Structures are given as C-alpha cells and as structure tokens.
Amino acid sequence: xxxxxxAAGSGRRMGSQRNKLLLSLLGKPLLSWTLAAAEDSxxxxxxxxxGQKEDxxxxxxxxxxxxxxxxxxxxxxxxxxxxxxxxxLQALPPDADRVLIHDGxxxxxxxxxxxxxxxxxxxxQGLIVAIPVKDTIKVVxxxxxxxxxxxxxxxxxAQTPQGFEVKLLKQCHAEGREKGxxxxxxxxxxxxxxxxxxxxxGEETNLKVTTPVDLSVAEFILRQRNK
Numbered sequence: 001x002x003x004x005x006x007a008a009g010s011g012r013r014m015g016s017q018r019n020k021l022l023l024s025l026l027g028k029p030l031l032s033w034t035l036a037a038a039e040d041s042x043x044x045x046x047x048x049x050x051g052q053k054e055d056x057x058x059x060x061x062x063x064x065x066x067x068x069x070x071x072x073x074x075x076x077x078x079x080x081x082x083x084x085x086x087x088x089l090q091a092l093p094p095d096a097d098r099v100l101i102h103d104g105x106x107x108x109x110x111x112x113x114x115x116x117x118x119x120x121x122x123x124x125q126g127l128i129v130a131i132p133v134k135d136t137i138k139v140v141x142x143x144x145x146x147x148x149x150x151x152x153x154x155x156x157x158a159q160t161p162q163g164f165e166v167k168l169l170k171q172c173h174a175e176g177r178e179k180g181x182x183x184x185x186x187x188x189x190x191x192x193x194x195x196x197x198x199x200x201x202g203e204e205t206n207l208k209v210t211t212p213v214d215l216s217v218a219e220f221i222l223r224q225r226n227k
Contacts, residue, residue, distance in 0.1 A: 001118040004088040007104040008077025033107035040111035043118035050077040050084040102161040121163035129202040130156035159202040
C-alpha cells in the first residue's frame with residue numbers, strides 16, 4: 001500500500017513561523033511520529049511526503065534519524081492541500097493501485113489504523129476514516145443565528161487517512177482542476193464525481209494538531225500511551 005503525506009502547510013495557527021510539522025512533540029518533530037507509525041504498519045510499503053523545498057533539509061534530517069526501512073520520496077507540494085495531493089499522485093510509482101492519504105498533522109494515528117484502512121481499501125473504491133459526532137451540531141448563518149440542528153446520529157467527523165483507487169482519484173483531481181473545484185479533502189472530490197466513499201471507524205486520539213492547545217493534548221495522549 002502506498003502512502004502520501006501532505007506536509008506543505010505553515011504554522012500560522014500554531015503561532016509559529018515555520019512548518020508546524022517540524023515543531024517538537026516530546027522531543028521529536030510532529031512528522032517523526034507520523035512516519036514512525038507508517039513504518040510500523042504491516043501494509044504500507046512506500047511513503048511520499050509533499051512539502052516545500054525549504055523544508056526538505058529538515059525532512060531529510062528526520063528520515064536519517066528514524067532510519068526507516070521503507071522507501072520515502074520527497075515531493076514538491078503546492079499552494080493548497082489539493083495541489084499538494086495532485087502532485088503526490090503524479091509522483092506515485094507506476095504500479096501504485098491504491099493509495100492512502102494522511103495529514104502529517106494527525107501525528108497520533110496508530111499503525112493499526114493504517115492497517116485497518118489499507119485492508120478496507122482492498123474492498124472498495126474510496127474511504128475515509130471518521131468517528132461519530134458526540135456534540136450537538138448547529139447550522140448557523142452569517143449573523144451566527146442558528147438555522148438548523150441536524151440529527152447527529154447521521155454525522156461523522158472526518159479524519160485521515162483517506163484511501164482511494166489511484167486511477168479514480170487521478171481522474172477526480174483532473175476534473176476538479178478543469179472545473180475549478182476547491183475542496184478541503186480528497187473525499188469531497190470523489191463525492192463531486194458521484195463516486196462512493198465508505199466510512200472506516202477512526203480513533204478518538206487521532207486529533208489534528210493545529211493550535212498550541214492541540215499540541216498539549218497530543219503530549220498528554222502520548223504520555224498515557226507510554227505508560
């Protein structure tokens with residue numbers, strides 16, 4: 001199974017001037033934790049990291065420190081996540097049939113989550129990891145007036161990895177570029193093209209580290225795991 005990791009973002013919401021995946025979490029860069037889980041996955045055999053060239057020396061240093069046994073390729077990222085994934089898809093090896101895409105900022109994903117996603121992807125065209133929504137969700141207008149309260153039994157919070165047949169996802173990205181679609185994840189492209197996306201149960205601890213509070217929560221989770 002091939003894995004693409006979008007890692008071309010910045011750390012603005014983290015209050016940092018550098019790529020947030022290079023920030024330290026218990027003495028290691030965020031990206032290190034993601035890569036270590038991918039290394040321990042039984043199904044992942046190749047890893048592509050989409051980033052900006054100025055971060056490549058730091059990425060290379062992380063790879064040297066981890067001494068991964070699986071091949072890793074650094075790929076030029078784009079201005080958006082969508083562009084970065086498009087570039088990653090073009091850089092996949094010719095024999096790539098299915099691909100998992102995982103945000104590097106979700107650095108607490110476990111090897112088991114990667115493996116369950118990879119196994120499920122063998123039986124479908126596309127999937128996303130997600131968890132049922134616990135909170136009551138409110139739909140509001142531009143004035144912050146509540147307009148609707150959807151039934152949360154039908155609501156799931158999307159995570160990553162997301163997985164797809166490579167050929168189909170390439171077609172969806174090509175159509176998206178042609179029609180000017182701007183989406184926040186690859187599943188949305190699949191949906192716009194009328195293709196089915198299956199849900200795989202995620203992990204409560206698979207949070208996306210975006211703010212300093214998230215970083216503190218991630219530290220707590222890792223310390224609990226280490227116990």
